Amino acid sequence: MNMRNQWPVLPVVAGLASGLLTGCGSETGDSGGTGSSVVMGMSDDVLATDPASGYDPGSWILFDNVFQSLLSFPKGGTEPEPELAKECTFTDTRAMVYRCELKDGLKFSNGDALTSEDVKFSFDRMRKIDDPAGPAIMFPMLGKVDTPNAKTVVFHLKVPDATFPSKIASGAGSIVDHRQYDADGLRTDHKAVGSGPYKLDSFDKDQAVFSVNGNYKGTSEISNSGVTLKFFHGDQPGLKRSLLDGDIDIAYRGLTATDVADLDRQDDSKGVDVIEGSSAEVQHLVFNMKDPVAGKLGVRKAMAHLVDREALIKNVYDGTATPLYSIIPAGIAGHNTAFFDTYGARPDRAKAAAALRADGITGKVKLTLWSTPSRYGPATDEELKAIAGQLNASGLFDADVKSVAFDQYEKDIAKGRYGVYVKGWVPDYPDADNFTAPFFGKGNVLANHYSNRAITGSLIPGTAAQSDRAATDKDFGRLQDIVADELPILPVWQGKQYAVVRDGVYGLEYCLDASTVFRFWELHKS
Numbered sequence: 001m002n003m004r005n006q007w008p009v010l011p012v013v014a015g016l017a018s019g020l021l022t023g024c025g026s027e028t029g030d031s032g033g034t035g036s037s038v039v040m041g042m043s044d045d046v047l048a049t050d051p052a053s054g055y056d057p058g059s060w061i062l063f064d065n066v067f068q069s070l071l072s073f074p075k076g077g078t079e080p081e082p083e084l085a086k087e088c089t090f091t092d093t094r095a096m097v098y099r100c101e102l103k104d105g106l107k108f109s110n111g112d113a114l115t116s117e118d119v120k121f122s123f124d125r126m127r128k129i130d131d132p133a134g135p136a137i138m139f140p141m142l143g144k145v146d147t148p149n150a151k152t153v154v155f156h157l158k159v160p161d162a163t164f165p166s167k168i169a170s171g172a173g174s175i176v177d178h179r180q181y182d183a184d185g186l187r188t189d190h191k192a193v194g195s196g197p198y199k200l201d202s203f204d205k206d207q208a209v210f211s212v213n214g215n216y217k218g219t220s221e222i223s224n225s226g227v228t229l230k231f232f233h234g235d236q237p238g239l240k241r242s243l244l245d246g247d248i249d250i251a252y253r254g255l256t257a258t259d260v261a262d263l264d265r266q267d268d269s270k271g272v273d274v275i276e277g278s279s280a281e282v283q284h285l286v287f288n289m290k291d292p293v294a295g296k297l298g299v300r301k302a303m304a305h306l307v308d309r310e311a312l313i314k315n316v317y318d319g320t321a322t323p324l325y326s327i328i329p330a331g332i333a334g335h336n337t338a339f340f341d342t343y344g345a346r347p348d349r350a351k352a353a354a355a356l357r358a359d360g361i362t363g364k365v366k367l368t369l370w371s372t373p374s375r376y377g378p379a380t381d382e383e384l385k386a387i388a389g390q391l392n393a394s395g396l397f398d399a400d401v402k403s404v405a406f407d408q409y410e411k412d413i414a415k416g417r418y419g420v421y422v423k424g425w426v427p428d429y430p431d432a433d434n435f436t437a438p439f440f441g442k443g444n445v446l447a448n449h450y451s452n453r454a455i456t457g458s459l460i461p462g463t464a465a466q467s468d469r470a471a472t473d474k475d476f477g478r479l480q481d482i483v484a485d486e487l488p489i490l491p492v493w494q495g496k497q498y499a500v501v502r503d504g505v506y507g508l509e510y511c512l513d514a515s516t517v518f519r520f521w522e523l524h525k526s
Contacts (some may be wrong), residue, residue, distance in 0.1 A: 040522045041242055043234050043254025043378070049203055050172035050187045052126040052481040053134045054184035057253065057426055060171040061229070065210060065520045067174035067194035068218060070100050070119065070153070071165055075522065078430040080169035083218050084114070084195070088165065091154075095162045095467055098155040107215040108177045109199045114465055116147035121178035123155075129186060135172035137443065138428060141464075158317070160465035166429035170516075197521045198223050206231060210520065223524040225508060234374045244270060245369040249525065250508070252499040252518075253516060256378050257320040260498050262526070271503045277512020280329045281495035282435070283424045285369070287488055289449045291419035293367055298359025303420075304343040305352035306394050309492060316383045320498065324491040326480045327435055331514070333469060334432035334476030338484035339491055349394045356396060366390070367399045367422050372409040376424030383492075384422060386520055407510045413447050423489075432476045433464055439489070440479075450488035455479055 046094030051063050070088060071080035082088060088100040096160075106114035123145050130136045141161045157164065167173065181191040192205040197220050198210040211226045230248060232239045240259050243251040244305040264274040285303070287294040295299065309323035322330070325340035343351075356365065371384040375524065384401045391397035412418055423446065427434045438445050440455050459479045463472040483489065496513045507522035 012171045023052040027122035035224045036223050036525045037228065037526060038250065038520075039228045039230060039248045040250040040252055040523075041230040041232055041239050041248040041254075042252045043232040043236055043239050043374075044505065045227070045231055045233060046203075046208060047133065048186075049190050049192045049200065050118065050181075051122075051135070051171060051176065052129045052181075053131045053186050054171070055133055055135050060516070061518045062192070062200070062208065063171035063174045064196070065198045065227075066192050066196045066200050066516045067171075067176065067254075069169055069171075069173035069175065070102075070195045071169035072219065072360040073169055073175070073430075074219070075510040075515075075517075075519060076513050077516050080165045081219070083169075084175060085121075091468075095160040095164070095465060096157045098157070098164055100153045100155075102151045102153070103217065104151075106195060106217055108180075108193055108195045109215055109316055110177065110180070110193055111215060112177050112179055114175065114195050116153045117150070118178050119153045120145045120147050120174055121181075121183065122175045123195050124468075125176070125181065125183050126172075128418055131186065135170075135428075137438070137445070138167050138170075138172050138345065140442070159461060160198035162467040162469070163429065163433045163464060164430050166431055168427045171429060180222070198227065205233075219270060220519070220521045222521040224521070227520045227523065234378070236378055243272060243502065248498055248502075249505045250501050250523070254378065255314070255498070255500060257318040260320055261318040261498065263500050273413075273501050273503065273505075275499045275501060275508040275512065277497040277499075277509065278331065278433075278514055279497035280332055280430060280514065280516075281424065281426050281497070282324055282327075282329050283380075283422065283492050283495070284327070284440060285447050285490040285492060286421050286423050286446050287450075287490070288416060288419050288421075289488060290416060292297075293365065296359050296361070297487065298355045298357075298361055299365055299367070300490070301343075302352035302365070302396060303391065304339065304397070304487060304490055305348045305355065306391055307490065307492065308347050310345065312383055312386055313493060315479075316379050316386050317493070321493040321495050324494040327439065327483055327489065327491055328432045328476060329435065329494045332430060332435065334473050335500045336477045336480050338477075342484045347390065347394070349396070352396055364398045365396060367397055367420060368410075369399060369401045369422075370409070370418040371401055371403040372397050372406045373403050375406045375409075376422055377495075380422060380424075387492075416447075416449070427516055430516070431461075431469065432472065436460060436476070436479055437464065440483075448488055450486075452482060452486065455482060497505070 044058040046058040047056045048059045058361045068084045070085040072083035074500045085100040086103045091097045091099050127136050141157045141159050143156045143158045192200040197216050199213045208229045236256050242248045326338045328335045369384045371381050381403045388399040391399045463475050466472045499508045504526040510522040511518045
């Protein structure tokens with residue numbers, strides 16, 4: 001998820017290229033759903049109901065529950081397993097031909113049969129529309145999709161990619177009904193037809209209402225009779241108030257760090273529980289390499305020596321995040337601590353000053369840090385003001401902060417108007433590839449004019465082609481070391497994932513894991 005993608009993660013299993021994926025977990029058919037309905041609130045918006053467009057955390061919550069993919073991530077796991085597919089495997093040793101056989105009797109929520117035609121249509125449509133706010137950016141390696149028969153799908157890749165199964169197991173692999181979607185354009189009626197555990201009954205600016213899909217055939221066992229998702233549009237105080245008043249059962253994505261810490265201290269008296277999950281969400285400062293100030297290596301090195309992550313976590317995030325010292329977060333296979341090793345954990349003014357002198361800079365560095373108020377968390381503006389304060393306290397910088405609404409922010413970044421700006425990332429799939437290829441490959445999401453031939457020509461394609469993911473650690477380590485030396489970005493923090501629930505609401509521990517999938521079907525009330 002355009003820096004969609006918020007969730008330490010378990011290592012991805014090796015051996016996908018030659019192994020046959022087989023199902024595990026129980027399979028259900030004609031799911032009825034039992035128990036009470038559940039009401040959840042979040043301050044994020046759902047920006048799309050059409051999976052060819054949405055590439056944000058809110059939209060993927062909808063996709064993960066209304067649509068199915070060929071594969072899915074089991075709760076607590078990071079290796080994709082069959083969902084719509086009966087089995088999938090690479091049929092060649094180079095990881096360039098991927099074949100899936102569909103299960104029998106698959107249907108969409110409206111009763112239409114789901115066949116290989118729908119799978120091909122969904123991928124071809126998504127790539128043809130190529131929506132700037134959509135997931136097509138994840139599939140530059142995909143050449144063509146063949147359907148030898150109604151139950152067989154064959155993906156032909158342009159280059160080897162052993163992470164392809166994880167990519168199609170994400171929300172980007174959502175399968176739509178070819179009878180209900182235009183091959184050339186996005187749906188604009190806020191309706192959705194999928195084959196997932198839930199149907200989307202209604203969607204408007206205030207809420208989305210989901211009921212159980214009786215035609216669902218998959219691995220999920222549904223523990224409620226429906227879910228209502230209420231939107232608070234960035235109103236964090238309103239979200240907290242609705243939870244405490246009992247208007248919603250769950251508050252997710254949007255409570256401030258202060259609110260979470262406050263509720264955690266008072267959970268017994270307030271009748272709520274704070275649930276903490278694992279997360280590989282990250283946030284970085286990004287440097288425009290063509291900017292006359294940020295483009296100077298001495299400036300970037302000085303900032304790397306001065307940013308105090310521990311103070312930010314304590315004073316801005318109230319302990320709800322952890323310092324990040326590399327582009328690949330802790331818990332992801334291949335992670336190292338390149339920035340800690342190079343710049344240390346504590347501010348060092350002497351080294352910062354030496355870096356500036358080495359680049360011929362003697363006066364104070366005048367700098368603007370650009371922010372956007374809510375897209376990358378409700379404390380983003382406060383965080384950047386704190387970073388500016390740290391830089392200025394050294395006497396080496398004259399830094400200020402400007403915050404811009406997200407739509408304008410993205411346009412200005414694309415035009416190269418900012419020297420230093422903030423970006424957040426929630427992974428599409430739990431692999432080091434998803435923290436490197438989207439940032440440094442062709443058409444990357446950072447738009448900061450950085451390129452390195454070793455990264456793009458050797459390290460990214462080489463690691464992508466390696467079916468034994470554990471064997472990629474050395475190359476990912478080299479990639480992280482290059483980034484720490486050349487400093488196109490400065491990692492700041494790795495998030496923790498939280499939800500706050502009313503007493504008697506259960507199942508959240510299965511919604512906040514490494515897979516980034518929020519599983520409505522696990523939620524239930526006593």
